[in-house]
Amino acid sequence: MRDNKQLSETHPLSSLDVWEDDLLQRYPDPESIATAKSTEEYRNYETPGRDSVREFYRLNHQYQTFDFVQQKKAEFLSFDKKEMSIWDAFQFLNQLVDDSDPDTDLDQFQHLLQTSEAIRADGHPDWMVLAGLFHDMGKVLCLFGEPQWAVVGDTFPVGCAWSDKIVYPEFFRDNPDYQNPQYQTRYGVYSPGCGLRQVNLSWGHDEYIYHMMKDYLPEPALYMLRYHSFYAQHREEAYEHLMDEHDHEMFKWVRLFNPYDLYSKNPTPPDWTQLRPYYEELVAKYLPATLKF
Ligand SMILES: [Fe+2]
Ligand SMILES: [Fe+2]
Numbered sequence: 472m473r474d475n476k477q478l479s480e481t482h483p484l485s486s487l488d489v490w491e492d493d494l495l496q497r498y499p500d501p502e503s504i505a506t507a508k509s510t511e512e513y514r515n516y517e518t519p520g521r522d523s524v525r526e527f528y529r530l531n532h533q534y535q536t537f538d539f540v541q542q543k544k545a546e547f548l549s550f551d552k553k554e555m556s557i558w559d560a561f562q563f564l565n566q567l568v569d570d571s572d573p574d575t576d577l578d579q580f581q582h583l584l585q586t587s588e589a590i591r592a593d594g595h596p597d598w599m600v601l602a603g604l605f606h607d608m609g610k611v612l613c614l615f616g617e618p619q620w621a622v623v624g625d626t627f628p629v630g631c632a633w634s635d636k637i638v639y640p641e642f643f644r645d646n647p648d649y650q651n652p653q654y655q656t657r658y659g660v661y662s663p664g665c666g667l668r669q670v671n672l673s674w675g676h677d678e679y680i681y682h683m684m685k686d687y688l689p690e691p692a693l694y695m696l697r698y699h700s701f702y703a704q705h706r707e708e709a710y711e712h713l714m715d716e717h718d719h720e721m722f723k724w725v726r727l728f729n730p731y732d733l734y735s736k737n738p739t740p741p742d743w744t745q746l747r748p749y750y751e752e753l754v755a756k757y758l759p760a761t762l763k764f
Pocket of ligand 1: 700
């Protein structure tokens with residue numbers, strides 16, 4: 472059993488939701504700015520979780536090296552850890568309970584369901600609804616003992632220069648890749664316009680769920696899964712130089728998806744018993760009976 476000190480060294484966030492709450496501070500909902508909440512409220516950024524978010528990014532930026540990403544791909548993309556039915560997998564994911572803020576936080580499944588329901592309510596294709604339902608399933612990595620900084624957080628390319636548009640860029644100074652001149656040029660190990668399929672992003676729940684789903688969902692859904700935390704590109708456009716025409720086309724879908732992830736949180740949980748038949752049919756339409764982890 473790890474003691475508390477060790478635990479806070481690898482898990483500075485009291486829950487994974489703290490990272491997502493921080494995203495909302497950085498990218499507030501344009502609609503609530505215009506209506507209820509004042510911009511002032513968003514600028515008041517002295518929230519208690521802030522130090523832990525800083526500490527989280529310090530670790531993330533220090534340890535996400537090019538080699539680390541290759542190691543994690545080798546370790547997890549063989550999918551030989553566990554096999555579960557889809558609904559058992561959601562229950563498994565829900566063991567990531569957040570006990571820090573019982574008033575406002577819903578469990579992981581509720582976030583997924585609210586995302587997918589918001590997509591469905593707007594009449595988007597059913598595979599996009601499914602992408603909404605599964606986009607954070609990769610957070611089960613935490614339940615396999617992975618530290619938070621290797622599961623969540625904004626993702627970014629490794630093996631080439633880091634953009635200063637990435638949150639807390641100063642922490643990259645402590646990353647061993649900073650000492651490797653090959654990784655410190657604009658293109659690094661890649662070539663201009665090579666396409667994101669050639670590019671390694673920092674390891675986390677996005678890449679993992681993309682690989683889990685890649686044989687089953689249409690390509691725009693796969694882009695949503697794979698790049699939903701790549702804020703440095705989908706919000707900041709800092710890596711256009713690595714993208715090809717096809718990526719640009721597909722990123723329209725990633726941008727369409729992002730607000731459903733960020734702004735669909737609602738304190739009232741959807742009625743699962745009523746929704747269940749719809750989702751059972753949807754899941755059966757696209758996915759096998761069990762998923763490999
Ligand atoms: Fe996510
Ligand atoms: Fe999410």
